[in-house]
Amino acid sequence: AQKVTQAQTEISVVEKEDVTLDCVYETRDTTYYLFWYKQPPSGELVFLIRRNSFDEQNEISGRYSWNFQKSTSSFNFTITASQVVDSAVYFCALMGGADGLTFGKGTHLIIQP
Amino acid sequence: EAGVAQSPRYKIIEKRQSVAFWCNPISGHATLYWYQQILGQGPKLLIQFQNNGVVDDSQLPKDRFSAERLKGVDSTLKIQPAKLEDSAVYLCASSPGHGNTFGSGTRLTVV
Numbered sequence: 001a002q003k004v005t006q007a008q009t010e011i012s013v014v015e016k017e018d019v020t021l022d023c024v025y026e027t028r029d030t031t032y033y034l035f036w037y038k039q040p041p042s043g044e045l046v047f048l049i050r051r052n053s054f055d056e057q058n059e060i061s062g063r064y065s066w067n068f069q070k071s072t073s074s075f076n077f078t079i080t081a082s083q084v085v086d087s088a089v090y091f092c093a094l095m096g097g098a099d100g101l102t103f104g105k106g107t108h109l110i111i112q113p
Numbered sequence: 114e115a116g117v118a119q120s121p122r123y124k125i126i127e128k129r130q131s132v133a134f135w136c137n138p139i140s141g142h143a144t145l146y147w148y149q150q151i152l153g154q155g156p157k158l159l160i161q162f163q164n165n166g167v168v169d170d171s172q173l174p175k176d177r178f179s180a181e182r183l184k185g186v187d188s189t190l191k192i193q194p195a196k197l198e199d200s201a202v203y204l205c206a207s208s209p210g211h212g213n214t215f216g217s218g219t220r221l222t223v224v
Contacts, residue, residue, distance in 0.1 A: 100148075
């Protein structure tokens with residue numbers, strides 16, 4: 001069975017601080033995909049990134065960066081110089097093979113001005 | 114390209130009534146998913162279609178939920194009869210391969 005754990009239920013930081021959202025996953029699949037989605041108060045799920053299990057290179061996109069470590073089954077997400085617009089619920093998700101997504105419970109990120 | 118379309122956006126019904134949700138995926142996407150997102154939780158997969166066939170419905174409460182994708186394009190999810198615990202956002206997603214593009218969802222309130 002697949003499982004995604006986001007241990008941080010809620011994080012509150014002051015604007016311009018860096019913040020890291022943790023994600024730990026469990027799967028028996030050798031080929032799988034990891035995702036991060038953002039869900040702002042409006043409710044839509046916004047795709048941020050997809051990584052496959054064979055690509056452990058870290059990725060940076062503007063203020064966002066992702067650290068994938070297979071050895072610890074983790075796929076952490078860092079926002080540098082956070083902004084109020086980053087306030088949202090962030091979900092980490094796992095897809096094995098051609099299955100649907102298994103989501104974590106989400107981390108509610110609050111950026112205070 | 115047009116996104117995943119869902120309707121209605123909101124629905125309020127009384128318990129034991131029936132309700133249906135509609136989803137039109139992105140053109141050309143063979144895989145279609147329905148997820149249920151209860152307030153404060155991550156989305157949970159209910160059913161996955163590949164074209165007009167069901168790939169996975171292991172988490173669909175089949176005594177009251179049903180879904181179809183007759184022509185391999187749009188899909189309908191039905192609940193009959195609804196229970197209070199069915200109050201949630203129902204999200205449709207489609208994919209050409211590995212990944213999901215989500216619609217805006219239907220927020221269902223059962224009173």
